[in-house]
Amino acid sequence: MARPRRQVPGGLAALLLLSAVVAVAAAKTDRADVEALNVLFTSMHKPSKLDNWKADGGDPCDDDDGWRGVDCSDNSVTKIDLSGLDLTGNLGFQLSSLKSVTKFDVSDNKLSGEIPYSLPPNLVQLNLQGNAFTGGIPYSVSQMSDLETLNVGSNHLNGQLTDMFTQLPKLSTMDLSDNRLSGNLPQSFQHLTGLKTLNLESNQFTGDVDVLAKLSSLEDLNLQNNKFTGWIPSKLKKIDSLKTGGNQWSSGSAPPGMEKGSSAGASSSKESDVGVNGFFIGAMVIAVLLAAVILLTVLQMKRSSPVSSHYYMDESGHSSIISMKPLEKSTSIDSVTLPSVPYKTMNDNKFNMLNNSRRILEPISLVTYSSSELQAATGNWHSSRIIGQGMVGRVYKAKYANGQVLAIKKFDPLSFSERSDFVELVTCISRLRQPSICEIVGYCAEPGHYIMVYEHHMNGSLHEFLHLSDDYSKPLTWDTRVRIALGTAQALEYLHEICSPRIIHKNIKSSNVLLDADLNPHLSDCGLAFFYEDPNESLGPGYSPPECTRPSGYTMKSDVYSFGVVMLELLTGRKAYDSSKPINEQSLVKFVTPQLHDSDALGSVADPALRGLYPPKALSRFADVIARCTQSDPQLRPRMSEVSQELTSCVQRSASSRRGGFLYSASMRSDVSDW
Template sequence: MGYSNRSFSLSMTRLLLNELVVLGLIFASTPAQCVTDSSDVQALQVMYTSLNSPSKLTNWKTNGGDPCGESWEGVTCEGSAVVSLDISGLGLSGTMGYLLSDLMSLKTLDLSNNNLHDTIPYQLPPNVTSVNLAGNNFSGNLPYSISAMITLTYLNVSHNMLSLSVGDYFANLARLGTLDLSFNNFSGDLPLSFSSLSNLSTLYMQNNQLTGSLNVLSGLSLTTLNVAKNHFNGSIPQELFSIPTFIYDGNSFTNEPSPPGRSHNKHNSGSGGHTSPGSDGQSSDSDNGLSAGIIVGIVLGSLLLLLVAVLAFVFCIRKNKRKVSGARASRANLSVSTGNVHTETQEQRVKNVAAVVDLKPLQAEPVMVERMSKNGSLNRMKSPITATSYTVASLQTATNSFSQEYLIGEGSLGRVYKAEFPNGKTMAIKKIDNAALSLQEEDNFLEAISSMSRLRHPNIVTLAGYCAEHGQRLLVYEYIGNGSLHDMLHFSDDGSKMLSWNARVRVALGTARALEYLHEVCLPSVVHRNFKSANILLDEELNPHLSDCGLAALTPNTERQVSTQMVGSFGYSAPEFALSGVYTVKSDVYSFGVVMLELLTGRKPLDSSRVRSEQSLVRWATPQLHDIDALAKMVDPALNGMYPVKSLSRFADIIALCVQPEPEFRPPMSEVVQALVRLVQRASVVKRRSSDESGFSYRTPDHEIIDMSF
């Protein structure tokens, strides 16, 4: 028994040795596997291509390679993960690429002091702690993805060409310690979410076009604040004078002189003040000291200013107490007019707030406004309403009493008029039909306005004002003067207005970003419910602006919905809505897919003039989306074959995902945006003519189509 066991053991040992030898030979003949995480590799490869494959990035490759194992220039790894990317000051050109969000382990991103251009990518590494993009040529504005980067401690985008308002993206960035927005073209007021930056110690905003007050900064624990050379106005909050380094020259503040006993850099936009030495290197005699009379005058003047400030503070406290007492005494009979709502809103905007309201990126302390309904009950609504309150008389004047000549459209809630105001400004007025809203919806009108007025996105038509007096309910929007996508695709007889393929892709991407904002940035999500090409307005540069956002809160009553909205939107409606009336964000995704089909084919969603099998665009087109030959026959004839075949195929793939009959299989809009961005980025690496920025394509000798607009 012992012998047989020993023999069995020897046999097993030989067998294992043989297996190990075979495995060793296999591994020896197999190429070395990539050490770096595959998603990190792909993200860096895309970046390398977007940077025009510069030789300065040693060891980098467009295909293959191992960033961690091969020590790619500027790349630092921990294990198989890329944790730091520092390629600053190398004179790099191009763009940042579209897959940065795949760098899930990246903590430090430094691309500063290069020649990078275009916009900052919509998606940045989500878990990064330090981002430095200073000293480049980035344009556009800050990306919304910053709002979700909760680990961020350092953000520097200074010395670029960023513009528009500083987005209200900072509510969740409690760890942010340094923020540098200086030397750009930012405009507008400071975002209210700045008040949530509890750990912010250093804030640079000098040399921009910023306006409004600094009140939102008064509760922060700053050690350095530079707001020089902007257009700020009003009174500097007294709390800011306690900041050790506070630079504020070049604005229009009403209380610029520093409080007694402190020295602030009013006239120096650098890091600190300085003395003026004499010719011999010492201070001149006239600067050695101040006379006793001047010192006494300064002291007495300072004491007087301090006394006035204290008295003003006490007066404000007593005045506020009287307001509160008076409000409590008269609350039973309170009826708040729209003018008062607007005044209270403006006062509330300057408070230091931290409470979260309905929309995640836009924070403000809710103001409870009471409003007497027609049945005598007292209703409460959340405020503020950031839109301007207009009178009926002013809107009548601007539209010539809503005359037919000013009529520019009609929707499910009423007609839309062009309005020309005395100051030269042109707006669009939606005059809501009284029969379109029930009593309950009327009571909720101001609350709906409160939500709509806080939607801010470059691809969403801004609600600038409203009117709610004398039984009238009107909405005042910014005016987009180039008509709707629906009209340009289906009713344009002017050949000069024909949309090129590149322009169509831009429209799809812009509207996708608008829906992504509504669905995934706003909290709770905003469902559009009426997404169609007629609600996509185009400006003079053919940039899309989605209209009627937030109007789902003012749903038409059943009769009007059937008679107008359903007839006009049936071709866009998702199957689940047509069958059960259930409408979700995924229903918006389906409608978006239908609009993409319009862009691809130039056909209407429903067209009774066609043969029966082609009347429904989705039913006719869907089976052909993956057939390249059939796809070529589906393309809008107005394009005259001027489109890149690969771009067309990828565009069709996105459509197929969006118009799936099962809602759960449709992608979220963030994935649609990323797919369209990838389509654009792939096109952008093709050589383009610098003299042509019109968004049109041209044929090359080998019949490929070069994209000109990205």
């Protein structure tokens, strides 16, 4: 016979319930703060050194139950200092809920993974120094207007810094030392008007340091052990503590306002400028004379050369061509404008004539490759090296004996009527400089061989990563998907709203979003829009906006639509068009967009590979952006600057509602095609 269950007396049950209610009501700490610390504790593998910390519940601000390293004011957590505790794991995904935290210090631990986007949004001090964090600095840092100290030194950060420093006026100390950061210093550094201490030591930064000369507040600058070139601006030599050794400073005579870098490497040179001013004046005179001779030579050559053309966008976003006619008179190359003249088309008079004026571009500075060299690097253009094929030709993987790998875009020789057309196109594309745009590094312009050479991205395209999974890859995490969307949006914002003249892309799709070793996005095919007369043919089914029933209907807002489709792929893990699905599900836009505002249905269309590891509120905000981008009426779609802003906001709020778990990092594939 089963033993009867003992019943709790009604009075006792009521008392227990009342006690629980009173305990909750008496808790001092804001519930959102508690949940964020619960997730952080779990993500750090529940270390025993964190006294009183809990994976679920608790009261960090209770004087009798205070959590180690946590300070509070009233009912909110205000400071977290966990430095030097030998902590492991990662930082989770819910730190953005800590609205009142002004100091976050986890320095000198063994934490790893990427620095999450979801950092406390109102930080004054952020110290992540001395861990094993990978990836880059999250873009959410750019919105921390009260930030005074940023220390991410001695980690494993890599890649280029994004232009994210325009809204950090209070930043006084920034330490990026002992990482593997590369590329040129971002121009937004010039907005760090309060910066006093900057440590860039032991990275792989390249280019000049001219932008730092605009920071009059600098008192301590360490540039040691990078790959900087050029000369040190004379304004920097006045800094009390300047370290410059271990770089590739120019050894020739410096122009006015510059000085040679120190080969010894310890501190700035305090050499007198006496005796060199005369040399500079003489050099300037010679330079002016040489420039005049070169200018006359160029003009003479152009009188006998054909007119070439530039592709650009007018105010409505429609494609046009601007002519380059030989100039009869000129006083300054930089200020010359072009007269209104007919032009010679790039191929069979594909475009309409445009009368307009534009500045002449400066000569490009890229590596010039020979066709024989590229032929050898691609195995004699072997079919096994083909990693992509489109309307403009094939893309090959080029491998060199020293281990260098490049992507070679080989155009159909008939794509250009003359060599000058191709060189001018390369000139334009070489000036597209944005971290999320695939960078051209060289070219070949021999008869019958029109080739562009690009940087290689080891993780292939977003299309491959989402839809052609293999044994070497794991699903993209939610944070990584948002980062890919934001980076691609910023690349399009650059083309649409920052470039002058503005540029339309015309071929936005997941196969043209390339992923580097850290899964950062790089938009390819920028500047090649004139090849895509009919976007329906180049984009393929699923990406083409409804207004493109005729080629002339394509505008910048059409790019926005195609980008919205890419976001849909990130959200759902499904292809833009899949003929294997039931007919009502084949078009991703038609199938999913009606469900984007249905909170119950939204979870069902999210990529199953995410396994529910995403914050529901962030998912909803992401879906809202998609819905705006894929409006059938182009006028109702947002500008890309609005999209970037909304995605940044999505990033900041990406971890406000889910607790108890943490996102894992996506692994990278070691050798996949990338175009």
